[in-house]
Amino acid sequence: MAMFNLLYPLLTRDIPATMSDEDVIKEYLATQNSAYFDILYKRYSGKIFGKCISLLKEEARAADATQEVFMKILLNLSKFSGKSKFSTWIYSITYNFCIDVIRRAKKDPSLLVDDIETKHDVVDDVEDTYLLELKVSRLKVILEEIPIMDKSFLLMKYQDDLSIREISEITKKSESAVKMKIKRAKQKFRKTYKEIYKED
Amino acid sequence: MRNSFKDLEKENISRFESESENIKNKIEGETSSYKFIGDILDLYFSKVMGVFVAMSGGSDNKKNQEKDNSNPAD
Numbered sequence: 001m002a003m004f005n006l007l008y009p010l011l012t013r014d015i016p017a018t019m020s021d022e023d024v025i026k027e028y029l030a031t032q033n034s035a036y037f038d039i040l041y042k043r044y045s046g047k048i049f050g051k052c053i054s055l056l057k058e059e060a061r062a063a064d065a066t067q068e069v070f071m072k073i074l075l076n077l078s079k080f081s082g083k084s085k086f087s088t089w090i091y092s093i094t095y096n097f098c099i100d101v102i103r104r105a106k107k108d109p110s111l112l113v114d115d116i117e118t119k120h121d122v123v124d125d126v127e128d129t130y131l132l133e134l135k136v137s138r139l140k141v142i143l144e145e146i147p148i149m150d151k152s153f154l155l156m157k158y159q160d161d162l163s164i165r166e167i168s169e170i171t172k173k174s175e176s177a178v179k180m181k182i183k184r185a186k187q188k189f190r191k192t193y194k195e196i197y198k199e200d
Numbered sequence: 201m202r203n204s205f206k207d208l209e210k211e212n213i214s215r216f217e218s219e220s221e222n223i224k225n226k227i228e229g230e231t232s233s234y235k236f237i238g239d240i241l242d243l244y245f246s247k248v249m250g251v252f253v254a255m256s257g258g259s260d261n262k263k264n265q266e267k268d269n270s271n272p273a274d
Contacts, residue, residue: 049213053212059215066223067223067226070227133202134204139204139208159206
């Protein structure tokens with residue numbers, strides 16, 4: 001271990017921090033040098049953990065999920081085609097993994113009636129500012145209350161800044177279905193907010 | 201414009217700092233186990249297959265090639 005600590009700066013010193021994700025992946029696959037893995041880990045582990053904790057709620061479960069998601073990423077790295085951004089690919093694995101964990105654990109009904117819901121009409125639109133300018137403590141409370149699928153759509157749009165096309169790739173739904181889902185999620189968010197914070 | 205979702209993300213990421221090294225070590229441990237198993241398979245699988253081929257009456261191509269190379273007069 002002491003030897004590794006001595007050699008580590010030598011192994012990593014030639015890797016520029018600005019190297020693109022795609023180049024880091026190519027080099028990692030070609031050399032299996034752990035310094036390239038370190039770069040990917042530094043860039044994405046925090047974000048993956050953040051998503052896992054938002055979806056799974058408990059810190060210990062989020063830590064386990066982060067480990068498993070990263071293993072999936074490493075084992076499937078050669079399958080990354082580069083058609084989408086690497087971050088989109090990673091978020092896709094993370095969201096689908098967490099939703100799968102929840103589905104297995106408690107059979108959340110919102111995960112099953114998902115497609116039937118889209119047939120209902122959406123009455124009015126909720127402004128983005130309504131969600132974006134909320135206090136973080138309140139945002140947390142509302143996100144805990146709304147169904148997991150709604151929470152996922154809102155996180156993808158407002159936290160990850162993913163486009164409708166990217167969200168449709170991740171969720172394997174049509175772009176119009178995604179737009180409808182986001183609209184509906186925002187409405188549920190507002191309804192839940194009004195129920196909890198009646199005074200506002 | 202403020203974005204409370206981004207603020208929430210920052211808050212969650214800051215909770216990760218204490219876990220980061222621990223998770224990284226676990227991932228590295230797991231990947232080195234996979235590599236070790238892969239190396240073992242690489243090393244022995246071809247030998248085992250060679251034994252099976254020999255047992256079923258086939259011949260080892262590599263050995264034949266080496267023989268051919270060492271006898272240029274043939």
